[in-house]
Amino acid sequence: MSPVLYYFLSFTGINILMCWSLYLPYRVGQLHYLTVACMLASAYFSGFAAREWSWPFALIVVVGILIGILICLIPSFAIGDAPCFTVVIIGLTIIFILKTAVENSPALGGTIGFFGIPQVNHLLPLTYLLVVYAGAVIYRIDHSRLGRAASVVFVDKNTAAALGIDVKRLGMFFQVAAGALAGLAGTLYAFLIGGLFPEFFNLGVIGTLMCMLFAGGHTTMWGVIVSVPILEGMQLLLPSAIASWRQVIYALTLIVIVLVLPGGLVTKRMLLRLKGKVSGGISKCNN
């Protein structure tokens, strides 16, 4: 396989995981940037465990996921039902603190970065196996009482509480699930790139992920499957003179899509229409 295709597919897989990990907490109306911190922690852990302790890949994946879960679980006791922007700031803060910790740890390469993470065979098929599995789990969450409850919380927390939904516990569940996905993404990321640098995890990453999520559609898990390959592929196809305006193109794309197609490219309603599960919209009442 050509390296271009290999890396395109790998990053697409990892970004889909990361977008899903932002998508899940957004089901309950929270922009949970803490997932980027989970990704950072689990990437560094994976790199370290693989290089220094020679742990097997499977074990590293499991522990990487657990690290993601742990990082999301502890703050979730406080921010399970916090307003969106409190969650945003707490996420950014923890990213910053973790970054500072990495920069001051000589064992993790400090500011220079962490080199020489060993290669793993068949990383691409493994990535997609994990993406498909994660997708199946998210599909089930979406189509269970949890998913419906999340939709109600998104619309109105009071309505949700009156329906017997424990808003905080539900929020915690989604945050922890997001942490697990981000932990997985971090592990795969570390093995794919083979070297880590504290500056990897910055505002730009969040911006890109947000663009992918909101352009694709935040109302269903399928949106990112459309938007991630398009946005990933765009920079490979565009001539370099235009590609250097990529950030501007991303930003404009996002603004236009959010304005013109409020739910993104793929919306829940569109999918239900396709499946014939939602009928046409003429009201039977005349008033």
Place this chain on the structure above:
Amino acid sequence: MEIFAAQLLNGLSLGSMYVLLVLGFNLMLLVAKIIQFAYPHLVVLSMYVCWGVLRHTDNMLLVVLASVASCIVVNVAIEPIFRLLAKRHGLDINVSFVVSMSMALLITDVMSHLLNYGYPIAFPTEWVGKSIFSSGLIAFSAGQAYALFGGIAAVAAFFYLLYRTRQGRVLRAISENSLLSSIIGIPIIKTRVLSYAIAGLLGGLTAVMFARLLGSASPGLGDFVGMKVVAASILAGLGNLKGGLVCGLLLGIAESMAIGYLAGSWSNAIAFMMMLVIMLIKPEGLFGIEA
């Protein structure tokens, strides 16, 4: 003690800048119900306008006017985007955050591509001015004086406008209940545009004062300041004007003290850690979320 006084002075002048930015940010949050993350970036853009005008004229009044005018024009020009957004999404401030974050990205990238070859811009040395007062470690530059006293004057004027004039009452009425306001005949859209214009006015003035305080600006400045402004606003409680006043000032002082006293590489992390603890204990912010 001398060090403490010096750092306090530094913190106050920086804090007064944060206060102005938080005020404009909160005003749009209250009246237009949007998170305008790109507001500090717009202020930086106005600093570029200042710089551009300064290359042609030394007239202070012209520079201030250009800065204020550009900030108002740009801020009012993006109002329809947010209005359309509200029409499409309802008053979903999360989406406004996403959109304004893209705008911030857009402004930063345009500055780093097109303006001054992406290099930082520098204002004339006389703009920052030499020390007008200096004793040991305590020094006070003309730029700091402008920032501090200009900031106080602008804040005073803003609160006078909001609490003592008819327009201010209208703005407050909308921030409390826009549905009710429209029923009793307040022109909602006109007032929203007004709030963007006022925020633009504040932003333009802030740009001039910022230019005098810092002496230079770069494309990345908006991001540095933006995070802090949003953090101060959230720490105070989103949209809490008076809380924003306190927190903006406190943030400036805390930043100075952290750099001045805390162990090198951890100074910012410790400051962030304190913020984190406050947020975890009081997710609604220190002063509570307003309307």
Place this chain on the structure above:
Amino acid sequence: MTSDEAILSTMGLSKHFSGVKAITNLDVNVKRGRIHGLIGPNGAGKSTFFNLVSGLLPPTEGQIYLDSVNTTNLPAQAVARMGLARSFQAAMMMPDTVLENVMAGMYYYSGIDPIGTFLRRPRVFCAQEREIRQKAQEALDFVGMADSAHRWAGELVWVERQLVQIARALVLDPKLLLLDEPTSGMGLKETEELKGIIRHIRDTGVTIVLVSHDVSLVVDLCDWVTVINFGEKISEGSPKHIQSDPKVLEAYLGEEEQHA
């Protein structure tokens, strides 16, 4: 348990918002099996009362008993799981089909922890989902919205939203149903339909508390009426009694004068 026993009672209930007294020392007893009306002019504290009882707001003072259990400081979800369902004046619909909206009401259906549900084997999971779907469809039938099950909830008109909201409240078999201004914005025909549905719900054994500023609706529908104004109870009794109570007339006339 006799049917006369109080299913909901408040004692000395008060709520102050930063000095403003929304509810003061309110004692309300709702008897089992009745349609209990709560009326009062605008700003009398009716919605605050609902929010207190359903646990969305903590009371400043006083006690709330639901079915003889003290629920005073319980969170809303706990109160809901004890059998109290409610509707809101503005019905919030999630962006999905009507049926899914009603299904959302069955979060704690048959007491099974939803997170546990999510971990079950596919076959058990599907069986549960089918059951939930069926029950939701029945609830829609009950309120006469069966045909709309697959419509997009965002496109429902105000009246239909109220009905879906009631269906959503009913799926968990509540003991007590609180209806907040159910007929606001409705025409005569719809109001009559809704009256029928509310009576029908009562007949299935659910106690109903109804908040409205529409005196004629309350008088027509309710078995017992409590009148509040400025957060205090000014009168209580059968609809007939209320209509002739001078205090009530004064409160409403006073309000009309204000409007004029």
Place this chain on the structure above:
Amino acid sequence: MMGKHTKSFAGLLIMAVLLVCLAGSSLGAPSAAVVDQWEIPFLNCLTGPIASIGEYMAWSAHRAAYEINQKGGIKGKPVKIVDYDTGVSPEKAVEQMARIVNKSLVSLGPVPEACIMAAMPLAVRQGLFSMTASTTYEYSTQFFPWTLSWYPPTDKHLAPAAAAWAKEQPKMKKVIQFVEKWACWPSMADAHADGLASVGVETFTVEVPTDAVTFGPLVVRALAQKPDGFMFTCTSEKVAKIIIELEKYGWKDKSKILIFSSADDMPLYTTGRDSLNGCYIYAYFDGAKETPRWKTFKENYKKDHGGLDPTSLSTIYYDCVYMIKRAIEETDVTGDPKKLKAERIMIRDYIRNMQDFDGIQMAWSMKDGIPSDKGSFLFVIENGIKKCVTYVEAWK
């Protein structure tokens, strides 16, 4: 016009004759190119907050290509620099590297450190020599022999520069070093401190927060320790701002300030201006020394950059392109895709040990991927112009 055509025609003719001769004699001397043009990819940062640096690095590479093509190209074929934008994102860097890794003879960049770390492992696996010339030894050495560094090991060549400054300031005993924690700057700061210690000067560190807006607090903190001098290991813009603040707090003796080489960039001069007068700075390049090539470069640079002067960082990839030219000309490289693997190694091995390379301003030699005889210059800044004070001998 006529002359140029004749020249290139003559060149071609000679080439052809040479080719026939060499093919006949099969001596293994340089062979002709089979490609139509030499495409050299440049993985560079053209977007985001540091796009300005990427811009002038790209400019200098294109400038070199233009000059080479004016003079008949490499082995008679034109050279073309193809820009690939990585931003500052490791992900983009890997993706762009993946695009070129199987087809290019040699590549320039990647530019910022994050991109080097992300993209180089792929280049190493696929065997592509990539000239990460603008980064320090620490980064390049991780990927040797598939990269090179423009600089010898940090601790060995920074220390003498710092010590040379300290020798100029005999009464200085205590120096505050402003350090920004980014990439290898902390280890550069350690090297400075070692150099100063070797001449009996004590160094204390004050960290510069990356996102600081004003620098007054930092300067108060530094001055409170009553130092005799200052040394800077942080971004050029921040250096300038801190020096301005120092001036505000009454620091007069500018000769007791030393700025490190990476800050020798445009923002230092545009932001610092008069306040920099008298400050010391060290770099590897004496811009005041006139050579015809440097003069032309400078004039063209100014023309395209609104009159701003080039700095020592702006010529790096200019020299790289010339290195590639010489490597192709002096070896058997033909650009034949079938021989790609072998030819890549040929170029790599030639460049890594290139002797007497004729750089834009001076000649130097490479040994195992690092320059073996390149010293540094200590300058005093006067009105935005660096005046050379002393030349610091190269590390051996």
